[in-house]
Amino acid sequence: MPQFTIRPARTDDVVGIQALIQPMVDQNILLGKGLVVLYEAVQEFVVAETPDGDLVGCGALHVLWRDLGEVRTIASSPAVRGQGVGHAMLERLMVDARELGLERLFCLTFETEFFGRHGFRAVDEQVVDTETYREMLHSPDAGTAEFLDLPWVKPNTLGNTRMILRL
Ligand SMILES: CC(=O)SCCNC(=O)CCNC(=O)[C@H](O)C(C)(C)COP(=O)(O)OP(=O)(O)OC[C@H]1O[C@@H](n2cnc3c(N)ncnc32)[C@H](O)[C@@H]1OP(=O)(O)O
Numbered sequence: 001m002p003q004f005t006i007r008p009a010r011t012d013d014v015v016g017i018q019a020l021i022q023p024m025v026d027q028n029i030l031l032g033k034g035l036v037v038l039y040e041a042v043q044e045f046v047v048a049e050t051p052d053g054d055l056v057g058c059g060a061l062h063v064l065w066r067d068l069g070e071v072r073t074i075a076s077s078p079a080v081r082g083q084g085v086g087h088a089m090l091e092r093l094m095v096d097a098r099e100l101g102l103e104r105l106f107c108l109t110f111e112t113e114f115f116g117r118h119g120f121r122a123v124d125e126q127v128v129d130t131e132t133y134r135e136m137l138h139s140p141d142a143g144t145a146e147f148l149d150l151p152w153v154k155p156n157t158l159g160n161t162r163m164i165l166r167l
Contacts, residue, residue, distance in 0.1 A: 004056055004085055006092045009045035014038045016055040017045065021075050029110060030073055031143060031156060046092050048076065048085045056080045059089040061096050064147060065132060067103040071115075072143055090118055098167050105165040108146055112161050120163035127164055 009017065017038055025032040033041075041060060048057030059074035071093055076085040097105055106127060107115055126133060126149075136148055145153045149162075 004048045004050050004080075004088070006046050006048055006057075006088050009042050009047045009058065011039060011042055013045070013047050013055060013058075014042060017047065017058045017073075020055060020058055020077060021073060024075055028156075030075060031146070033073065044072070046089055046096075048080075048089055057085040057089050059086075059093055061093045061100075061105075062141075062143060063100065063102070064106065064144065065128065065136070067101075068128065069097045069100070069102040069105050070143065070147060071105055071107040086114060087118075090115075094118070094165075094167065103167055105167060106147060107163050107165075108157060108160045109163060110160060112163065115163050115165075118165065120165040122161050123164050124162070127162075 014035060018033070018035060021030050021033070024030040041062070044060040044062055046059055047055050049055055057076040057080070060072040062070045062072050064070050071090065074086065074089055074093075076089070094105065104127065105120070107120060109115055112122065128136065133148065136144060139145070142153065146157050149157070
């Protein structure tokens with residue numbers, strides 16, 4: 001059973017986060033993120049760290065709208081999978097989401113059982129109204145484009161399931 005703590009990410013973690021997720025980016029499981037994107041998003045991330053200081057997991061909470069957030073880039077190192085690291089990170093992101101005043105959390109994933117165990121349910125329809133959807137089209141963020149299901153990101157999202165959790 002690994003010992004680990006979950007804490008907010010620091011800028012020093014960013015190179016390690018990129019190294020952790022890169023194999024999953026190569027397998028098209030996660031959306032690839034350049035270092036500058038990760039530095040700019042560092043306050044969105046939590047990491048899981050062992051007592052020796054090894055980074056064994058990461059996960060991010062991105063705000064999409066007043067009541068709506070998205071879990072992004074949640075991953076644990078293959079060596080520690082199935083030992084509660086993913087669960088602990090997701091629980092922390094859910095606490096952070098409630099503190100921010102969010103009411104719903106979205107995710108786009110192949111890991112439907114993992115998210116399902118935490119209360120996420122698959123959705124087919126858009127989860128925002130038409131007016132909000134139109135406003136969100138102004139976002140330059142690639143993840144938001146995936147949320148909006150825009151045609152140019154469809155190759156990235158093939159086979160993924162859209163899921164939502166009411167907090
Ligand atoms: C929105 C997005 O970010 S989508 C992308 C999601 N990430 C990926 O697809 C990347 C690849 N996958 C991963 O990195 C991991 O598999 C994750 C992040 C999905 C899950 O991380 P893990 O550290 O394995 O999670 P955790 O150990 O808490 O749970 C995994 C399973 O182990 C089991 N488990 C949990 N804790 C324990 C424990 N203490 N002892 C034994 N088994 C356990 C659970 O049954 C769980 O099963 P489930 O996935 O069906 O719910």
